[in-house]
Structure formats: C-alpha cells, structure tokens
Amino acid sequence: MRPAPLLLLAGVALGGAASPTQPILRGDVQIHDPTVLRVNGAYVAFGTGHEYIDDGTLRVKTSPDGVTWTDAGTLTQTQPAWVNGALGTNPPNLWAPNITLHGGTAYLYYAASQFGKNTSAIGLTTNKTFDPNHPTRGWTDLGIVVRSGPGDNFNAIDAARIDTPDGRAWLAFGSWWDGIKLRELDPASGKLKTRNKTLYRLASRGGQGIEAPSILQHGGYYYLFTSWDRCCAGVNSTYRIMMGRARTVTGPYTDRTGRPLTDGGGTPLLTSAGRYIGPGGQEAFHDGARDTLAYHYYDADDAGLSKLQTATLRWGADGWPTLDPHPGGS
Template sequence: MRWGRLLGSLATLGWAIAGPSQPLLKGDLQIHDPTVLKVADGYVAMGTGYEGIDGGTLRLRTSRDGLTWTDAGHLGTTQPAWVGKLLGQEPPNLWAPSLSRHGSTSYLYFAASTFGKNSSGIGLMTNPALKASAPDQGWVDRGLVLSSTPSDNFNAIDPARIDTADGRAWLAFGSWWDGIRLRELDPQSGLLQKQNSKVYALASRGGGAIEAASLMQHGKYYYLFVSFDRCCAGLSSTYRIMVGRASKVTGPYTDRSGHDMMKGGGTELQASQGRYIGPGGQEVYQDGREVRLAYHYYDRDQGGVSQLQTSTLLWDDSGWPRLPALPTGGS
C-alpha cells in the first residue's frame, strides 16, 4: 500500500515537473503563416499561397477537432483584380492571411507583395456564414484596406485584427523596415476608421527582422506577439516567437525586462528546438473560452517542409505567457 502511494506521488510529481505539452497534430499540416478560426462545424485554417500554383491564392486546411487537419484546397483560382493594378504585376502568391470574427461575419485580411519590397497592399474579404465544410464559399472581396510604397518606412503586409472590449477594432501590420504599425478600423466594414487616421508605432528593430504581429488582451494588458530573424529558408530559418505587453492597445510595449519594443525589445517565447526549426508566423485565436496560438515551423524530419502547430498559452503569476513543451517525439 505504501509503495503504491509512493508510485502515485512520484507520478504526480513527474507530471507537475513536466507539465502539459503542445498537442501532437495529425493529417495534412503543410501550411505557412497560419491563421485559425473556430466555426460552428469545426476549424478553418488559411496560409500563404503556393508560388505559381492555383493563382497563388491562399491555402486552406480544415479540422473537426482542431487536432487532425485535412487539405481543403485553396481560396479561388485568381487573385483580386486590384492586386495587379496596385503592384503593376500579379505576384507569385498572396501572403499571411488573418481570420477574425465580428458578430456573425468572418473577416479575412491578407497581403499582396513581392519578396524584399515594400510596394505592398493589405486586402479584405468578408463572409457572412463561414463553414469548415465549405471554407472557399461565400467570400466577398472588399478591396484594398491600406498600402505602402518605396517612399514609406513601413511595409503593408502581415495584417492581424483585434477587437477590443470598448467596441473598437484595430489592425496591426508590418515587416522589416521600421517595424510594426497599428491603424484603427471601422468594426463593421473592416476598413480603416475615417475619423482616426493616426498611425501608431508598436515595435521596431531599427530596420532589422521583425514581422507577423498579433495582438490579444489578457487581464489588464495587451500582448504583442511578433517573429524575429530569418523566415522562409527551410532548415536555415532562424525565426523565433517574441512577446511584449502594454496597458493600452496603442502601446508602448515592453518586454519582461522592461525593454521598449520600439528599441528592439522582446521576450522570447519559442525558438528552434529539435525537429521544430524556425517557429514563427504566429497568430492568436479564440477556441471556446481559451485563447490559443497558431504558428508554423520547418520540420527537420521532413527536410524543412513548413508545418502547422497550435498551442494553449500558459500564464505565470506576473501575467507573462509561455508555451508548453513541444509534443513528445519532437526532439
């Protein structure tokens, strides 16, 4: 009896030390710059399009339980007409989609650009009744939200929307150049708020690698997640997920040590480990009462193919997030 109690105590202690882990996802996980939205009949994920395939349109994955994923094709076969007019050419693919919901409407923001340039634009589509059973159906093109040109010191890509408790909505965006920016949105149309044209600066590395912003509120703080360093290089990628927080959605954001994110600050949340190379391109999403984080990594065991991973966010007593251990067998 005493031995049995001891074994039980050790098992309990071992679990407490190890803690929970991120889920081991299954199925077709090949996606880049993922966004996930929970809908009535499951989950919809979207990612950057494949270059020169299916018009470079956004890729789709669906799941009934958020764990096992299925290839659901792509969103249309042609890019919106405004893309080619804005850029002077149709790019090889569309980038970095972001799904969110306001009321019963689903909002899809996405980026149109070419690698290494800031001649870019962020577009919007809306869907009144998005379903995992038909994720490519019901979308309406709402056109260009905002753009950047070589004369700007920001890059209008990597959009992510947040709806705040005061009924307002905001769009974070930016990549390299002078970092991450924020604009206010009209919550209903999803387009820029005409009464507030101010551009808020949230984070910068002085022209260094920072992108993939995503915002959430937890307790009395807003949290800004970004990716640092090199993306899109397979097993040579050095992407890593960073975070900072602020008392207002417009900032200023600081990391755990108090370092301003406008001066390169950021607390590391996850970096390469084992088979999980270059984690990043992250975005928070609501899963019932829980807020989770979706991101991609380059799978060392598959030669560097980008894969989807999702995770719950854990919070310490100081109100800082952390990610659980990577799935068993991931190192």
C-alpha cells in the first residue's frame, strides 16, 4: 500500500512508463467485509466471521506493509453474551466490522443479525492499548450501540464511524430496507449521542440492495461509498461500489449528475471485471498521506472465495475519485 511496492507489484514494464494497477496482495487474503487500520506503519484487517466456525467470531489479518497478509485468528473465542439476548439466538457469524482510532483508543463496531431480516444490532468493543502486533489482545466489549427490528425501516448492520474536524463523531449504517442512515455518537464512549436523536437519511434505493456505507472526508466534501445489489453468492454476486458526496456529513448527498442519493442516485466507482467478481463491502480510509479503498471481491479463479483487495483513491480535478485497473488490465 506504499507507492514503491505498488508499482513493483503492478508489473511496470521495463524501459517504458506504464499506468499503475491495483497492487497484487499476497499471503492469506481470504476475508469478507474488510476494515483496515494502519498503526505505526503496520496494517491490521478485521472481517466477517466464518459461518459456524470459531463461533462465527470476527476474523483478523495482519501485514507489515499492506501487501503481504497473515491470518491472526479470531478476535474472540465466542460471541458476546448480549447477542443472544438481542436476537433470540446466536447467528452463524458476526458481520461487517469497522475500526477507527480516536484519542488513542481503538473503536471496533460490528453487527449481529438474522440473515434476510432486520432483527439486528450493532455492537462495540474498544481497546485503549491497541497493538498491531497483537491485535486480538486488550478488547473490552461495550454491548449494543444501535438495534433494529420489524417495526423499523432500516437494518442496523454495516457500521462505519467517522470523526469530523469539529470534534464530533458519527455512525453510518444500513442495509436494504430504506437504505443508509446516520446517527451522532459521543466521541469518547462511542455510543449514541443522547442529546441528538436525529436519524439522518443519507441514501436509499426504495427497497433495492444498498449497504456497507463508508464516509471519507476529502477536499471540502464528504464522500459516501456504498455497495449495491447482491453479495455473498460467490461468482454469482452482483455487488458493485457506488458513491456520492455532500458538503456536510449529514448530507444531502448527490451523485456526479446531481441526483440525490436518497432518490436512488449513485455514481459507479468499481464493478465486476475479469476474475474480480462482485466488489464491495468496502471501506475508504486515510492511509498516511494517501487515501485508500479496501474491499472484498469473489475470485472467479479460486472457486469464488472472497478476498481482500486495496486500491489508491486517485482524486481528479473535478473532485471525484477513480481507481487504478486490476492487475492484468481487467
């Protein structure tokens, strides 16, 4: 994920300039719904748990350079006790984590849900001494942040925290139903702000597939990245990454044509190509002096396994980002 390895792994032709491609990641890159954090030059990725394996708890990967990855096991041995109480059962796995740092503390949000229903909850675990060399140590689970049920028009999964320059913090979340929502957080506790109970509406497709929000601030705008359509079906997945932007974190967000995201708007950022099927579950994050998008794809050359990929967000003169092509030109 640094410029030099990126160019080397991209296979720049000797004796001539070539456009860069996304890096070729190595090692154990099997992951779903990745969230990536860089700490002291090292990288840690958390992802959705494997169904019925290790109690479905969150998976962990580590990398010294963002290119070569190693499996680090699971975050915990069992699901937190609150999950069964909130859902009435323990689901096959926990989903879609999101990790951020604030004031030296790591905040890791994750989801527990009954698949296909909005009987769901987003939980939070924190770590005041997070060490990328020992990423499973030092966590304290704080329970539910937000939950949803049959009476709600949203699904409380796919959390994404963003801390804004004014000292405030926000949590975007949502999947299908009426789409992507936003609530204000208390920056220190990581829980919902009690003095602001507004549920902001950021993006909707009127009941069609939209999920996995991620918000990144750049150049006077907030960019909202989402995954559209169908995930979790291997090479039959139709996931694609879409985007819009707004002047304030609460919106209104519009796409490149000016269409509101609350009215089905969205500008394509990445779709299936070659072996890279159904890209999505993405997270945009500041990676030192550059901005990076981490996402999973289903590898058509490897039985449709979900794998990690990263790409530099390259900002154009018009303020909209693009991504380099996949290795091999696809």
